[in-house]
Amino acid sequence: NPLSAIPGPWYSKWTDMVLTYQWLRGKRTAYVQQLHEEYGKVVRISPYEVDFSSISAAKQIHSFTRPLTKTNMYDAFRNANGSCSVFDLRDLKQHARHRRLLLGSMSEASLKSVEHIVQERTALAMEKMGLEMKNKGAVDVLKWWMFFSSDVIGELTFGDSFRMLEQGQMNQYTSDLSNLTKMFGVRMAFPRLIMLASYIPLPLFSSAVTTHNRMNTYAVESIRRYEKAAKAEPHNPKPTLFTKMFNANEETLPHVEVVANAQAYIIAGSDTTASSLTYLVWAVCRDPSIKSRLAAELGALPDGVKDEDLKALPYLNQVIQETLRCYAAAPANLPRNVPAGGCEIDGYWMPEGTEVQTQAYSMHRDPVVYPEPERFNPSRWESPSKDMKDAFMPFGGGARTCIGMHLARMELRIATAKFFRAYPNAKLSTLDGFCDEDMEQIIFFLIYPKNKRCLIQAL
Numbered sequence: 001n002p003l004s005a006i007p008g009p010w011y012s013k014w015t016d017m018v019l020t021y022q023w024l025r026g027k028r029t030a031y032v033q034q035l036h037e038e039y040g041k042v043v044r045i046s047p048y049e050v051d052f053s054s055i056s057a058a059k060q061i062h063s064f065t066r067p068l069t070k071t072n073m074y075d076a077f078r079n080a081n082g083s084c085s086v087f088d089l090r091d092l093k094q095h096a097r098h099r100r101l102l103l104g105s106m107s108e109a110s111l112k113s114v115e116h117i118v119q120e121r122t123a124l125a126m127e128k129m130g131l132e133m134k135n136k137g138a139v140d141v142l143k144w145w146m147f148f149s150s151d152v153i154g155e156l157t158f159g160d161s162f163r164m165l166e167q168g169q170m171n172q173y174t175s176d177l178s179n180l181t182k183m184f185g186v187r188m189a190f191p192r193l194i195m196l197a198s199y200i201p202l203p204l205f206s207s208a209v210t211t212h213n214r215m216n217t218y219a220v221e222s223i224r225r226y227e228k229a230a231k232a233e234p235h236n237p238k239p240t241l242f243t244k245m246f247n248a249n250e251e252t253l254p255h256v257e258v259v260a261n262a263q264a265y266i267i268a269g270s271d272t273t274a275s276s277l278t279y280l281v282w283a284v285c286r287d288p289s290i291k292s293r294l295a296a297e298l299g300a301l302p303d304g305v306k307d308e309d310l311k312a313l314p315y316l317n318q319v320i321q322e323t324l325r326c327y328a329a330a331p332a333n334l335p336r337n338v339p340a341g342g343c344e345i346d347g348y349w350m351p352e353g354t355e356v357q358t359q360a361y362s363m364h365r366d367p368v369v370y371p372e373p374e375r376f377n378p379s380r381w382e383s384p385s386k387d388m389k390d391a392f393m394p395f396g397g398g399a400r401t402c403i404g405m406h407l408a409r410m411e412l413r414i415a416t417a418k419f420f421r422a423y424p425n426a427k428l429s430t431l432d433g434f435c436d437e438d439m440e441q442i443i444f445f446l447i448y449p450k451n452k453r454c455l456i457q458a459l
């Protein structure tokens with residue numbers, strides 16, 4: 001077996017049990033990073049999986065022109081009706097068909113027309129956060145960023161927000177969203193058992209299935225709301241990120257696939273932005289010199305500043321870049337299949353059927369590319385080297401790069417700017433024993449802070 005030449009712990013040749021155990025603890029990503037530290041940039045992590053953490057391998061695996069296909073791990077993300085979305089489609093042609101319908105409205109130029117929605121939702125989030133700080137002495141920013149990001153994606157995609165900011169409290173929908181990461185972890189680790197979940201009386205399996213079914217219902221309901229609004233105003237339908245998809249005929253895109261994509265947007269577009277904003281605020285508040293430099297840059301701006309002006313702010317963008325490096329929202333394995341006939345990657349022969357992968361978590365912690373990788377140091381982005389830019393992949397890479405990347409960056413800029421302009425003295429709260437341990441990164445496919453809270457005070 002050509003894979004036997006690949007460095008790694010002896011047991012990786014025989015079993016994936018250690019990997020699955022770490023996966024279930026939300027620690028697989030950190031475990032694979034440990035293996036890289038011990039064995040180098042190419043590690044065999046199971047009998048059939050190899051993880052790479054080099055720029056050359058990442059470029060080959062996540063190519064624009066000849067991308068390797070996603071593995072069956074992505075079946076765990078399939079919609080409850082069995083249909084695929086742009087996220088989990090494995091067939092390259094079908095994927096390109098979905099992506100074509102979505103990409104135009106996600107470009108930087110198109111997103112300018114929806115900036116006002118992001119601005120309005122951020123303003124409401126600030127108001128609500130201020131009230132919570134006043135009433136309770138601290139605000140749970142994770143909760144409010146989650147309400148904010150799911151409202152934004154709801155309004156931009158379906159023409160109507162989920163009104164989470166107005167309601168201001170967790171409900172079934174937001175609690176499902178916040179449990180999704182773990183739920184997908186279970187689905188990925190035990191794909192066969194999940195299929196039998198209705199016969200297995202274990203809460204872990206059955207709740208993974210019911211949450212998954214409810215996500216489908218949220219997508220169906222959101223589309224129904226859009227259709228109702230469009231019927232009420234047939235000559236002036238509100239343009240949304242989904243307009244092209246809604247207008248595609250049943251032959252181009254069956255309705256069940258529209259639903260699958262709606263669900264993908266709800267999931268991919270909320271938790272990711274919310275956890276990025278949460279870790280950003282936490283990391284900035286932990287370091288008074290970073291905070292005062294950021295607050296000074298933002299404080300000098302006039303009121304009503306536009307995203308175009310924020311793009312030009314050096315320190316704000318360095319802080320965002322460093323947050324995406326240290327706390328990438330999807331930092332785990334992005335596995336791909338080695339094509340028929342096999343291929344060579346970084347000098348090793350990969351036989352057909354091998355699953356090759358990269359994880360941003362490791363790419364972002366290479367000490368040669370990013371000295372002192374564990375240190376949150378926005379200034380490292382003042383004049384980044386080519387390797388820093390090439391190794392940076394919080395949004396994946398190549399033909400499967402995140403479709404919501406520009407939207408996410410816009411949200412991060414606007415929300416960070418408004419937060420530190422409103423609360424330049426924000427600091428970590430110790431209310432209810434909140435401490436750094438709460439923020440330990442738990443990573444299944446996405447990341448979340450261990451105790452699912454982040455308390456900040458500013459008064």
Ligand code: HEM
Nearest residue numbers: 087268269272273276329330394395396400402403404408
């Ligand atoms: C900071 C926020 C975000 C991060 C870090 C992030 C990260 C990622 C990553 C790493 C991938 C590649 C996954 C893979 O190769 O398996 C991805 C794909 C994707 N993301 Fe994001 N994402 C973010 C926000 C968003 C938003 C706001 C949306 C809104 C719709 C979105 C929608 C998608 C979709 C649809 C894909 C699949 C693209 C494809 O396969 O063609 N993401 N994202």
